Amino acid sequence: MPAGCAALPERRARGPPHAEAREIVFDFLQGYDLLGAFWVTVQLTLLSAAGSLVWGTVLAAMRVGPVPLMRGFANAYVNIVRNIPLTVVILFTSLGLFQTLSINLGGQRFETINFRLAVLGLVAYTAAFVCEAIRSGINTVPVGQAEAARALGLNFTQALTLVVLPQAFRSVVGPLTNVLIALTKNTTVAAAIGVAEAALLMKEMIENEAQLLLISAIFAFGFVCLTLPTGLILGWVGKKAAVKR
C-alpha cells in the first residue's frame, strides 16, 4: 500500500467531485509507477516489433522462395505458431525454457530474464503474423507485372528490386499496422510471467484500491493513447502508399 493513499478518506470529504477525482488520480501517479508500467509496455512493443519484423521477413522470404524445404518449414512454422495461444507461448518461455531448461538469455536478475523471455515469446508469435502480412502484400502484385518486367529483358534481381518489391512494400503497410496494434495489445500477456507492464499494475491496483471504474478508465485510456494514433497515422500512410488496383 503506497503512502500517498493513506490520507485519501480525509481528502475526499472536501471539495467538488471533479477535484476529488483529480486528487485520486494524483495519488495514483505518486503511489504507483503508472508511467513506468506503460513505458515497459512500450519497450516490449518496440523490441518485439523490431525482432518480429526481422524474423517475419526471413520467414516470408522462405515462404515465397523457390526452395521447397524452406517453403515447407516456413509454412509449418506459421500454421503451428499462429494456432497456439500467445499465453501458452509466453508461459512456456518462463516455465519451460527458463525453469526447466535453465535458458536465461544472459540475464542475471529475474526481472531482466522475464522481460527478455517475454520479448522472445512475442517475437516468435508475432513473426508468424508478420510473415502472413508480407506474403499477402507480395500476392497483391499481379503476375503480369513480373511477366512484363521479364519481357522487357530485366533479370531476376532487377525484376525483384525495381518492379515487384516496391509494389509489395506499399501494400504491406496496412496489414503490418494491424499486426503492430495487435502486438501492442498482446504485450499485456507478459503479465502472465510477471513482467511489470501495464496489465500487471492494473491487477495490483484493483486488488489494493476500491476505485474499480477509475483505475480501469485510466488503463483503458492509456491503451487507447497507444493504439489509436498508431492506427490513424499508419492507417493513413497505408492508404496513401497502397497501389490502387
Add this chain to the structure above:
Amino acid sequence: MSSVLYDAQGPRAKRRNVLYTVVFLLAVVAIGWWMFRTLSDKGQLDWEKWKPFFSGSEAWTTYILPGLWNTLIAAVLSVVIALPLGAVFGIARLSDHAWIRVPAGVIVEFFRAIPVLILMIFGVALFSQYTSVNSDDRPLYAVVTGLVLYNASVLAEIVRAGILALPKGQAEAAQAIGLRKTQTMTSILLPQAVTAMLPAIVSQLVVIVKDTALGGALLTFPDLLAAVGPMSSYYGANTIASFTIVALIFVLLNFALTSFASWLERRLRRSKRSTGAVLAAEDEEINPAAVGGGFGSGASA
C-alpha cells in the same frame, strides 16, 4: 513452378536450390540436435515423463479433458453472446442517423483498442465487487465478459463489412420495389451478409479459443492451459511434455476451425446462387481494408 517472384527454373537455378536445401537442412539438423541434447540433459525426454499421456487415460480424464471442456464452454458462450451484440452494433454503425451511428462507432472502436486482458481483469473485479456471483464461477464470468466486450466489437466490424460487401444493386432493388429501410436490412441485406461473413466468423472463433487461455494463466480459470501446472507437478516435473500436449491440442482444434473456415469460403465463392460477396476467412486478422475500420485487429493473443 512459377510465381510473380521467379520463373520456371533452369539447370543452374536447380543446382543452386539443391545447395540451399542442403545448407538449410544442416542448420535445421544442428538446431534440432542442440534442442535434443538440452532436453535429454534435463531428463525431459525420459519415457516416464511422457508415459501418462500415452498409456492409461488418467492424465486425460483428470486434467486435459475437463480443461478442454472449460475452454470450449467459455469460447462458445462468448461467441453466442457476442454475435447478436455485434450484429446490433454493426448495423447501428450503418444507420442513417448520426446519433445512432456515432456512439456505436465510438463504442466499437474503443473496445477494439483495449487489450482483452484489461477487459478480463476489469470483469473479475466487477463481479467480485458489485455482484453476488459465486467465487467459483467468477473466473468464467470474467473471461466471458472480456471476450464478449472485445469480440462483439470485432464481430460488429465483420457484420458491417459483410453488409458493405454486398453489391449496391441489392439495396437499390429493394428500395425500388418499395421496401422500407428496416425491411431492406432484415429481409434483403442481412440474410445475404450472414452467408458472406460466415468464414470470417469461424476464423474469429480461433481468436476466441486462443484468448480463453488468458483466463487460465491470470484469472484462475480452470481451462486447458491451467491444467499444465497441476499435471506437471503430479507427473514429476514433465513441464515440456505437458506443454507439448496442450499446445498440440490447441493447434489441432484451431487448425480444424481454420480449415473449416477456408472450406466454407471456397464453397461460398463457388456457389452460383449467391451474389459472390464473401469476406475472406483471414481478412480480419491482417487486412484492414476488409473490416473497414482504421485500426485494431483480431490478431490478438
